[in-house]
Amino acid sequence: MARRALLVKTGWNVAEVIEVTQETRTARTLRLRLPGLAGHRAGQHVDVRLSAPDGYTAVRSYSVASASPGDELDLTVEELADGEVSPYLVRQVAVGDQLEVRGPVGGWFVWDPADPSPVQLIAGGSGVVPLMAMLRAHTAAAGSASPGGAAPFRLLYSVRGPDAVYYGAELDDLARLPLVDVTVVYTREAPAGSNEPPRRLDAATLVRSTLPAADNPAVFVCGATAFVETVADWLVQAGHSPARIKTERYGGTGTRP
Template sequence: MPAPHLVRLRMHVEDRQRHRPGQHYLIRLRAPDDYTAQRSYSVASHDEDPLVEFLVERLPGGEVSEFLADVAEVGDVLEMRGPIGRWFRWDVSTPALCLVGGTGVVPAVSMTRAARHLGRADLLRVVAVGRSPDELPYASELAEAGATIAFTRHTADDRPPGAPTVKELTPLLAGVEVAYVCGSARFAQLAEDLLVASGFSPEAIRVERFGVTG
């Protein structure tokens, strides 16, 4: 992983159910006194991968993220529930676009891997936004898969720093029937506004926001 605060976990799940790209799991930690803390994590892997992959961002004071990033070891057994989520899952048959930011790229990674695995890469377009190459997870993998990468504080391939523009996004929406937005609350609002300004129907936008939990 490019940044020290990000950890990639690949986990074996007992009695695993098939998942669709865009779904997530709930990971629950349980203390000896039965106190619990839980957090939702999007799946990065595609369904044929023998392991389920997650990206964990270590958040200061985060009960679950700090344990998964710093304490958990190979062989530990965790409580998990999933796959969860109908609204945000992709059927790998509907032409789609992902507009994702920061660690919100994870569902787009799962969708990209599923599309490539099934030979349907033509159905998916991805626009991934990050501050710089060192801070955007899976940046190289997404770029190799044909994603449009926009860095807000870094020049890349002669593209000046900055968020995606209507001019950049509009051509990518041709033929698209559903758009997936994932990122922080602030990013999600900016992304929704950008899609609408580019002429995309608000009813066809599916949003997954995340933030620090108490």
């Protein structure tokens, strides 16, 4: 058992797909069971390796969306039009299939339930995935003695339109909790009946929708490179300490907020 636990952390292992959930037209969540895994930290990621019959392999990293303590974890994957791995994971993988995975790994862009600091989460598009793991971990901590369970949590989520929102129903439920606040900014299409027109996230909206710098929150920002860089600049201009801002970027240059 000791050797198996070590391999889960550092080597390639076989995980079984035990559940598939369609999040949007181009994204879905795969629940994997990884024998020997004893939980993971909110914000970590895993590598997924696909191998072709001719020996060609492709490896991609995906953030973990879940916060479960056992041997299961959720990966939410957005299909990329020119992707080598994501189209297979989004359109072809089925329950019972097996995937080669390595991890979970990562120890910097993670939330620790022992930290009582208020937390501000800021996501652009699919960057909400690791932040969802933090929200779920916070909910679990709220029912325990962990100091982080009593910390205020806010999520600012910038997304193209209602059809592109991940975890929509669950986010609605989380927003009803006393310590959680969720603000969604729709950049291209607003929900039916909304009084707010679609708009890009700007500095004023960010300041209005996030915890003030005076609260000294731990801030986690995830999204495309341009989004992350712009948001981080706005946060510093608003008085947040750069040392309190942690960022994670996914591939491509993306677009600004």
